[in-house]
Amino acid sequence: MTSWLPLSPAERSVAIEVLVHGPLSRTELARRLRLSQGSLTRLTKPLIESGLLVEAAETGGAGESRQGRPSQPLDIVAESRSFLGFKITADRVYGVVTTLRSDVTGRLDRPLTTHDPDAVAALLAEMTAELAGRHPAPAGIGIGVGGRVRDRTVVGESAFLGWRDVPLGTLVRERTGLPVVVENDVAALVEAETWFGAGRGLDRFAVLTIGAGIGYGLVLGGSRVPYDEEDRGFGRHWIIDPYGPLTPEGARGSATSLLSIPSIRYQVRAATGRDVGYEEILAGAAAGEPMASRVVEEAARALGTLVAQIANLAMPQKILLAGEGVGLMDVAGNTVRDTIRSHRHPLAAPVDLETKVSDFHDWARGAAVLAIQVLVLGRTGE
Amino acid sequence: MTSWLPLSPAERSVAIEVLVHGPLSRTELARRLRLSQGSLTRLTKPLIESGLLVEAAETGGAGESRQGRPSQPLDIVAESRSFLGFKITADRVYGVVTTLRSDVTGRLDRPLTTHDPDAVAALLAEMTAELAGRHPAPAGIGIGVGGRVRDRTVVGESAFLGWRDVPLGTLVRERTGLPVVVENDVAALVEAETWFGAGRGLDRFAVLTIGAGIGYGLVLGGSRVPYDEEDRGFGRHWIIDPYGPLTPEGARGSATSLLSIPSIRYQVRAATGRDVGYEEILAGAAAGEPMASRVVEEAARALGTLVAQIANLAMPQKILLAGEGVGLMDVAGNTVRDTIRSHRHPLAAPVDLETKVSDFHDWARGAAVLAIQVLVLGRTGE
């Protein structure tokens, strides 16, 4: 599973810089990478010849032309290859096609009727064929799974699939002939946001996802801190309020019990007897319904506490809230922000908090980014 | 304030490896630094000629000789230079002399009767002269101060000294003629433990100090995460239990209110009317005195919660508890460990927790390590 372009470390850094930070002139690249202009000429030449980079036609609009010879921005040929990303949930598989820049050019999803590894691999192969038929030459596949993943190929353990040591990467590669990268879904989303999203260019960056469960990822020095063990289940034992609610999903007062979508729905159902959807609960809270308001406000305080803890202890420059459940911020953002402030030093810089609603195709896109990192640029990872 | 040895990056990495990880043969160094043996010969030659390294006489005991030519371990000449480290507290200045390896070869402390910057600098110069008289050629001075420090020379703000933008580094250098490095005291302790203490060789490492206040430092990828703003006061707003005690030192239920020595003494004094020393309170708790037990147990639960939060969110490989207040662990270590466990995923690896009682001379030693890093090895820091 080596990258098909043998790039030297210096060439790789050039390619990544252009890929992540858009079109850049050689002079600008020299400045950013602390290399001489001469070196940049040398490094870019083979990259242009191999077709990975092009000299962008546009010099950047008429208005901003300065004196002197105009710079010649270099850009990645984003469409030269496409990548596939998949996210596997308990009952559905979501797939996307992306460019090198991780722009989504196609999507697809299919129900998952069995958790048998071979059947799942077959479904992935089928979806690959369908997506590949509509787009040029996929260069590789990334797969995101909730659970522990080893060596970017083997699903060590995944509770919701009932898997243990399933060599998913190999199974899919055998059926598709394409290189495959398997990774934990949260890890993939974090990498994607680090390269192309909210964490772009940051040194320290944290991601908290709210959805069926609570996910967390930390990026330091530009690379993700490996999970080791915790993974998906971590929020179930992350106690925020020892007197908080008890739900089937986690320990009393845990992040999962307070914040995850199933737990919030459970709390409302237990109190009112009605099974209400998540969005409806948020709408109810916004409209002032007492029960929904109580649960949502409590969730907002928990979220504020959690974000403040992350800010205090991991000291990221930015925290991204992602997942299907971040609508909470729209309804109770002020409570969240107030709670954060009360848990921080008054002179501390305000937490840079960004919110991004993500659906399952965004998770799939994260997996595709993993494939880009590993396959194109030869990042072995960890 | 440049290092007096102009070391190339490769030479520096060799020097640091030998300094931190003891005597190492050239072959072993080549393995660790991923260089060829030939390069090691080249790199070590000037270091040996300059006197920084020597070929250790001992080949390592008779028992462990293997076949083949015996290796020739290289060692730092730890005594070739000495370094001074100072820790400034509100009423006393502590100083140490250390070797290059940061072994303490002398110590001294003096009362501090005024906080006037010039007077403090004069006292430091006086102590420098006294320590230098007893030891060979100090190569530099490190100073640790509670508060914010800029550029390793200027104390930006220090509440307990009433300082604001005091160029302490310059003041002391003018009086001693020696290069001076000023740094936040917690930062200095963290660096010292990273290089020579509990965090040696680790990639991710956290330090929590318990004393007059609560200090926290995080090391990732071998280098310390810069504090930006928080610093010393951070524990005062780090709420652990919203229903916890209210003390003069911090917000209700904050880490400082629950854990710092003054707050624990305050709680006991408020309840019993007697002013009791910290060690005495711990002894009382061990003996089963109800009031002391209650306060100490509550502190232990708070500590466990805090450690678990650090472990969950910053994911260090090891956490060091340091400071004057870690005696708490001897009395209530089980409570701390139980609390940690209850806040962690059951399958998560147990937290690697180390305890190290530190007195003020240990803080001074930390400052000396900063001087070693900057002056000998030319680490500009941050």
Place this chain on the structure above:
DNA sequence: TGGGCTTACTTTCGTCACGGAATTATTCAG
């Protein structure tokens, strides 16, 4: 006792990445 084996270190040599300086290219300002 000495020859072979093993491992550590040194030497030599070729390669290559880089920086610096000079050169060429391309525009704008008068």
Place this chain on the structure above:
DNA sequence: CTGAATAATTCCGTGACGAAAGTAAGCCCA
């Protein structure tokens, strides 16, 4: 049209590195 300004290229010297061969210094075993 000339000169100034900025971008990119070319050329060359330096120096760090690895590969491989050579040397040193001990064991093992006859």
